[in-house]
Amino acid sequence: MRKHILSLAAIVIALLWCNSVLARCFEPLANPTERDPKNFRDLLEIPQPPLAPGVNRFEPVTDGLGPANIDFYFVRFKKPAGVTLEDFFKQVRQQFPAFSKAKAGRYGFGPYETSLAKEDAVRKANADLWASSNPMGALMVFNLGSVWPVSALFRSGKTGMGIYPVEKAGGVQVICSSPTDFVFATVDLKIGDEHPVAGRRAFGIMEDSGGQSWTFYSKAVDQNSGSALNALMIPYGGIFCAGHTFWISFYGEFRAYLADRGLTVEKWSLKNHGYAPYPFQDGTQPEAKVCNAPELDGSP
8 A cells, every 4th residue: 555655646746747847937928018017927926946056145026126127028930840849949048148148249148156167066067057958046147248346257257258357247046947938036146246137037938829930038027126336337228228238139149040040030029128116006007118229129
């Protein structure tokens, strides 16, 4: 009897694990122009996992930090042949350093590290997680391409070989992962200081109705983290304008990646972004843009 109970328990655990793996971390917007905060709350409801080595704390969206930015960016493209949705998403995720660096080399993206040593154990652990099929817990760093008195990171913060000798590093930890999406939470790093924004940004891929097209998308809720050093971002239009400018570059590189592989871009948009009062109010929020950066959308 005990043997049968153990076997049944193993089956139940396996089924639960499979369901957790196959489930999406978050829901894409059914209407990509939707600005009702209720459709963004799912990002804030994802439980916080244990802190990754190198993290002081998560930086949550909370009362008292002012309005939040909500955004949803997407690119719909012709479905590639001979590859699964899951494998293609993994391939795209591995290209984040290239998408971030872009042609100008101003920005960057790489694993968090604690030294310049060639075999830095923390860097290797994060790089291995990011390269795996399940990056849950990976601690990664964006080089935000702006002058900053406290960068304090080594190669990670300079992945993009930016234009300043000391640049801001933005730490993010993967707090949820599935074969077709994942979620970053911003963090305060032990080496690297606070991220300029507090919140969560998620990425995913889905097959569109009809099965001939796929859509790569991101969805975010974030606030000014309250760091006194965020005043240094004012020359760049403020932290949210600087962030939107970065994503314009990132998605431009993604579309170029598709074009290099003969995958036609059918529709894309980076227009759905802007402030919403926080705590969130009910109903559709106006498009209070974060800056005067180009409003990009359309077809090739």
